[in-house]
Amino acid sequence: MGWFSGNTPTETPDPTSRKDRQRCWDSRDAYFACLDAANVVKPGDEGTACADTKKKYDANCAKSWIDYFNKRRVLAEQQQGVLTQARTQAESARSR
Numbered sequence: 001m002g003w004f005s006g007n008t009p010t011e012t013p014d015p016t017s018r019k020d021r022q023r024c025w026d027s028r029d030a031y032f033a034c035l036d037a038a039n040v041v042k043p044g045d046e047g048t049a050c051a052d053t054k055k056k057y058d059a060n061c062a063k064s065w066i067d068y069f070n071k072r073r074v075l076a077e078q079q080q081g082v083l084t085q086a087r088t089q090a091e092s093a094r095s096r
Helices: 018-037 051-060 063-094
Strands: none
Touching: 018 051, 018 063
C-alpha cells in the first residue's frame, strides 16, 4: 500500500484499546442475547436469525476473541447440563 494508492486500510479492532474491548463485549452480548432468543446454543447455527448482530460481532472483535467466546459459550451450556444432572441425582439420592 503506497501513499497515494487510494485504498483505505480496513479498521481492525485494537484489543489494547479499552473502547474497542468494550465495543467487542457489547456486540458479543447483543449477539449472544439474540442466540438465546432464537434458542441456539452454538454460534453459527442460527441461520439468518441474528445476521445483523453477528455482522457487528464479527466487525468489532478480533478473530481469536470470537473463537474463544464461541467455544466458551458452548462449554458453559454443556457445564450447565452436567450440573443440572448432578443436582437431580443428588436430590434423588437424598430422598431415598
